[in-house]
Amino acid sequence: MSDVPFGFGPPDRDPERRDQPGSGDPFGFGALFGFGGPGGAGGGSPEDLLGKMPLFAELQKLMNWSGGPVNWDLARQGAISSLATGTQPTSEAERGAVAEALRLADLWLDQVTDLPSGADRPLAWSRVEWIEQTLPAWSALIDPLAEKVVAAMTAALPQEAMAMAGPLAGIMGQMGGLMFGAQVGQALGRLAGEVVTGTEVGLPLAPAGSAVLVPQNVASFAEGLDRPADEVRLFLALREAASLRLFAHVPWLRQQLHDAVHAYARGITIDREAIERGLTDAMGSMEGGFDPSNPEAIQELLGSGLLEPEETPEQQMALRRLETLLALVEGWIDAVVAAAAGERLPGHGALAETMRRRRASGGPAEQTFATLVGLQLRPRRLRDAATVWGAMAQRYGTAERDRLWSHPDLLPTSDDLDEPMDFVARQGVDDELRALTAEAEDAGTDTDTTPPDDDSPAR
Structure with missing residues (x-):
């Protein structure tokens, strides 16, 4: 999956790929309208151009979407149709096995x-059920980001270019919803073929209180591991149950993660002056100048990388915050699952290593945030976070470890994860200071406040 948010990026540098229809077009306008394809070249009025679109009537239906910056109807259809290996309905036996694994996982985690x-x-979901049931959560996460991108794109495009595009300019905003819907649909389709639980992407996507495994993907995950199927299922159930405990009883956590993504969105800007300079250069490089009635000329401008968003320092801070939060969540899950599995699950070590490799090679969580906000979740951050949680439990106990989730200001920062054991050591010093402060306050309340006798010496 692309590591550039929503496919934004510079044009393709490969001359062979760049010459293909729709290539180098970050918004997909060329591919959708057939620009540069058979029968799409040459001049003609915009009306003639629309007449060459065999799917225009269907496009009009799609473009009537008014539910937000992402066409979620299209996203759903695209996600389901893009399931490359198909989907299988869950059986009664699978639902029973999932329920038993999650029940046992909760018993172990209680300790x-x-x-x-x-x-x-x-819940045991099929891949299609995962897509359909998680769409509300995706909408809450992605819509603000897409809305900001569309606003920045529209505001940055010079009025001269919009005027030259003629009637096509009026539908560019609607095309944004189509493009986002298509891209999100493809991403969700790929995720649906891989995710094994309801929280694997780093956020709870299922309705509140729902613990989810995807049996078809669990079976794929288990292939080649040489471990019993029920052992693999229990390991994944432990991770799902642990994640739900954290999100259910740390009320601010989900909002903090959403806020970090949306803080990135608020900072999206496109350099209008750079666009104007690039537009002038692009027009000057075209033989005979820019012809707004030529769809190939429009495609060239749209695919030139002029609308690539620039990352600001504020956005970099938001990404760092998001990376740290995700690492702390994943690290805590790793630590408590390791403690719960202990000697009960013989294959825990091998399964945990498989999960680490899955993340390092770009698992569903990494793919999701790389696609959304360009975040590359570094496995080193996860290891450091797991070190903090493991050491906290060993030195101070599980209650003190979990107490850090009582307020976001108590959690380790990104700088703290650079030296995880220093952070753990400081917690003991902080506890001593709190104890001394409490003793001092108690002593102050017990001070004798009886006024002195008149004959007593002055103090």
Whole structure:
């Protein structure tokens, strides 16, 4: 999956690929309208151009979407149709096995964390069910980001270019919803073929209280591991149940993650002056100048990289915050699952290593945030976070470890994860200072406040 948000980026540098229809077009306008393809070249009025679109009537239906900056109807259809290996409905036996694994996982977790269970109902979803049931969560996460991108894109495009594009300029905003819908649909289709639980992407996507496993993907995950299927299922159930405990009983956590993504969106800007300079250069490089009635000329401008967003320092800070939060969540899950599995799950070490390699090579969580905000979640951050949680439990106990989730200001920062053991050591010093402060306050309240006798010496 692309590591550039929503496919924004410079034009393709490969001359062979750049010459293909629709290549080098970050918004997909060329591919959708057939610019540069058979029958799409040459001049003609915009009306003639629209007459050459065999799917224009269907496009009009899609463009009537008014539900937000992402066409979620198109996203859903695209996600389901892009399931390359197909989908299988869940069987009664699979639903029973998932329910049993999640029940046992909660029993084991009760012994290693004070956070109570966050799962009210166990669910076994097919890939299509995962797509359909998680769309509301994706909408809440992605819509603000897409809306900001569309606004920045529209505001940055020079009025002269919009005027020259003629009637096509009026539908560019609607095309944004189509393009986002198509891209999100493709991304969700790929994710649906890989995710094994409801929280694997780093956020709870299922309805509140729902613990989810995707049996078809669990079976794919288990292939080649040489471990019993029920052992693999229990390991993944432990991860799902642990994640739900954290999100259910740390009320600010989900919002903090969303805020970090949206803080990135608020900072999206496109350099209008750079666009104007690039537009002038592009027009000057075209033989005979820019012809707004020529669809190939429009495609060349749209695919030139002029609308690539620039990353600001504020956005970099938001990404760093998001990376740290995700690492802390994943690290905590790794630590409590390791404590719960212990000697009960013989293959825990091998399964945990498989999960680490999955993340390092770009698993569903990494793919999701790389696509959304260009975030490359570094495995080193996860290891450092897991070190913090493991050391906190070993030195101070699980209650003190989990107490850090009581307020976001108590959590390790990105700088703290650079030296995780220093952070752990400081917690003991902070505890001593709090104890001394409490003793001083108690002593102050017990001070004798009886006024002195008149004959007593002045103090």
